[in-house]
Amino acid sequence: MIKPGSFAIVGAAESTDIGTVPHLSSTGLALDGAVNALNDAGLKASDIDGLAVGHLPVGNMAQQLGIYPRWVDGTSIGGCSWIYHLRSAIAAINAGYCSTVLIVYGESGRSHATLPNAYDVGRPGSIEQQFDIAYAGANLSATLFGQPLARYMATHGLTEAQLAMVAVAQREWAAKNPRAKLKTPTSVDEVLASPMIAWPIRRAMTCLVSDAGGAMIVTSAERARDFPTRPVYVLGSGSAMENGGCSPAGTRNPMEPDFIRTSGREAFASAGLTHADIDHLMIYDAFAHNPIFGLEGLGFVPTGEAGGFIEAGHTRPGGVLPMNTNGGGLAYAHSGAYGMLCMLEAVRQMRGQAAAQVSGARTSLVHGWGGFWSACATVIFANERP
Amino acid sequence: MSLLPRALPETQSFWDGAESERLRIQRCADCGRHYFPPAPVCPFCTSREVAWEDLSGRATLYSFVITASPWPLWNLAPPFSVATIALEEGPRLLSTVVDCEQTPEALKIDMPLVAAWRTFGDGPKLLCFRPAGDVS
């Protein structure tokens, strides 16, 4: 076991521009985020001896940054890959394989989405290409991620208005954030009047399509004091994988997925914290129902009650559990694999530098998904070493 | 991304079955369970003693969405359902419900279904499901 707070984020940054960035491809966005993170930490490329990159070839990234890593991780399992990278980087530093790891993300999900990506689903002969894609239709993110939702609504009485409230609450956070794409407040009526994408999912319950990059640098807590930035300590983390491919049909329990529970339990246990200790929360919201399943799977809210919890205002500004405070994938930015952007908002909150700062926040939990009910990872940050 | 299903040696029997409108998946001789997707190893007990079986085609509607986008691959106009189907024998798989109004009112969670076979566009014969009605 690694003691809570033994490792810290000492550099963290998004790409200079996010949203619509036509002059950069995924690679350019990744390089821009990496350089910003290096500058943030006051490090040169030659100071980096470990490199993790998801969905883009890690070797190309090393070459283009002029980094000669002793350790690399190219894990590409969807949007949570970069949270996995952070876990693995800590283990690698702990083992002595490297000392300073740069974790890089870039995705031109809007301007150059047709360029290949190492996570492209549907390779010929793959499970999803044979058994899912033929049915999933043109908007497969919504049709696949949306699979458990109708049954959840029938079982627990979640209403479309409660689902809409997820988008309404997050728009309130986005209104405080100049970098957010959608800053105008919205209402349940307006969300429910937005075009149907895949019943019961409407456009305003669906993430944005953006271009974005970002990167972070992790090292041991002992070294963290030497950096110009306020260290953000990693208290604990968890991860789990359920299946590959796309469809949640093969998930053991799509309604109460085991992989969320496994990842969350391990994150809390390794951090030595309980739910009451968490001041700030990021739950990857590709769609409005993702935070509902996340709140319950992580154990913040009993099964079937997350819709009411959000409707009661507990996650909006001023609520007891501020969630997705950058505006989330629904209102801030979502370039396809959102896990790095989730972590970067948590780092800003822990540094006290977020656009919509949660005053007094000392801990933050980040939970990301990979694929569609395929994998997930969880990390707990703090701004003080325990 | 190639959209047309491409069979592998390990899945060919499923697609051969589909051509003759038979729903065929594998069952493990050691633990007795059916599983999906096809593979030469049982995912429940790692046994290699697995064999193909033709199923009844009886199933229920586990969950679904109704997409509002057209699907050029099958020349399919919306709305159409993208559904998680629970086979009577246990496994769940992704499919669509045909011969049924594509509305949240007509598509009911846990409604009984039976296998139906459709060819869309230039594709192979595809496993779909239709309401079981009074078929018992």
Ligand SMILES: [Zn+2]
């Ligand atoms: Zn078996």
